[in-house]
Amino acid sequence: MFIQTIEGRCTRHDELRAVLDRWPEELAPGADGWLGGTYGFTDDDLFIAVVRFEDRASAMRNSERPEQGAWAEQMMAAFDGPVEFHDSDDVTLLFDGGSDDAGFVQVIRGKVDDPERLRRLIASDPAELRRMRPEIIGATLAMEPDGTFTETVAFTDEASARGGEGQEPPADVRADFEYAMQGAVFHDLRNPWFSSP
Structure with a gap:
């Protein structure tokens, strides 16, 4: 999977939303490999937008389409x-990844010097996490080459x-979580919306 994250300051919410809402109908049909x-x-x-493609090649082909360029402008x-763009084809999924049924989304941006440790944390015992945190539907972790x-x-x-x-995780999980989240920035999307094929 390939993920592109887009973030930038915008006070004209309705104007941006109107442009974004056109994409699934007008451009998605020609975007091979788009996942949502x-x-x-x-x-x-x-x-913040977190856009998923099957792979980097699919995303790049989409970017090269003239109609995509006009829409992006x-x-x-x-x-x-x-506006910042962050690309990653080093993606780890928790459960099935995200969900269009989510009522609340948190986007966490940070940097680690041991990406494998963070990947292991995301991929650790899903049954135990489901038991402790049933409100988590899923997650995606997109790593950049520098550990961001x-x-x-x-x-x-x-x-929820x-x-x-407020729940206390097991000691080993807590240590990994504290390592990963040191200096991280949490962005709360209280009214998220989604698109998918």
Whole structure:
């Protein structure tokens, strides 16, 4: 899987949303390998999109389409300033990845010097995690070559997510989690929306 994360400041939510809502209908039919996307605004007007493709080649072919270029120009015009793009084909899934049924999404950006340790944490005993945190529907972890990561966690709803945060994980899991999240930034998407083929 390949993931591209897009983030930028946007105070014109409706304008950007209108451009984004056109993509599944007008451009998705010609985007081979597109798997879906998760979108939302934080309370302080940071827009985040996490877009999934089967592989990097599919994503690059999509980017090269003239109609994609024209649409991207309209999207960029809706932002208040610069936009960041982060690409990764080093992707680990928790459960089945994300879910279009999520009522709350948290996007976590950070950096680690031991990516394998973070991958192991995401891929560790799913049965135990399901028992302890039933509100977690799934997640994707996208690693960049320098150890920068974007983890996108789908929850049933925010209240359940906040309740789950108070649970104490096993000591070994807690140590790995604290390592991974040191210096990480958490972005809350309280009203996420989704698109999929």
